[in-house]
Amino acid sequence: MIWQFILTALSCALFFGFVVLCVCKYGLLSCYSAYGPAWHKTYPKFNVWSAVTLVTAALLIPVLLENSEGNPWQFAGFLCPAMLLFVALTPDYGTNPIAGPVHSICAGLGALFSIVYILCVYPSLWWLLVIYYVAATVLTFIYGKWSWCFWFEMAAYLSVYTAVFVMIAVK
Numbered sequence: 098m099i100w101q102f103i104l105t106a107l108s109c110a111l112f113f114g115f116v117v118l119c120v121c122k123y124g125l126l127s128c129y130s131a132y133g134p135a136w137h138k139t140y141p142k143f144n145v146w147s148a149v150t151l152v153t154a155a156l157l158i159p160v161l162l163e164n165s166e167g168n169p170w171q172f173a174g175f176l177c178p179a180m181l182l183f184v185a186l187t188p189d190y191g192t193n194p195i196a197g198p199v200h201s202i203c204a205g206l207g208a209l210f211s212i213v214y215i216l217c218v219y220p221s222l223w224w225l226l227v228i229y230y231v232a233a234t235v236l237t238f239i240y241g242k243w244s245w246c247f248w249f250e251m252a253a254y255l256s257v258y259t260a261v262f263v264m265i266a267v268k
Contacts, residue, residue: 101160101265108156109258115149116251128246130204133188150185154178157257161214164264170217173210177257180207208253215260222260229255 119132126132136146161174183203187193190200215222229252237245 098265098268101163101261104156104160105258105261105265108153108160111149111156112153112254112258115146115153119146125240125244126247127243129250130184130188130190130200131247134191137188144188147185147188150181154181154185157261160261161257164261164268165214165218168218170213173214173217177207177210177214180204180210204250208250211253211257215256219260219264222263225256225259225263226252229253229259 116129119126119129119135123132123135126135133144133146133150137144139145155178157178158175161177162171165171165174180203184200184207187196187200187203190197212226215226230249233245233248233252236248240248
């Protein structure tokens, strides 16, 4: 149990700390993925965005699998962060004709599997989705419709992290 908390806390702190750094450094962009090319311009030899996204996703895989052991929807706990691994490997989605579709499909599937994971593995936590997605909608109205993807991505991440922390606490 403590290892699950540690891995989730590391992933969460790294991800949201990095998101705050991204917003401070580059401003609010249309989506989380838009920071990939921005970091590549700043550091062309090593894409910090890819590295952080890879690590945060990889840290969640064992936790999501362990927390859903015996559940027929356990695969969603693997696919949710696994899709993010593909997203992390395609920071050039805007300029590479092969990376573009892979990135977009995997980002969408990652978000979908995060919702499926929560609804099917922890159905009593459905209200998390409602709260975070309503908040994302409100923030979209505040910051403009161009930012909808960013806020809904943050809602998906918050939903998964919160659900995992709740489940660790109840076990």
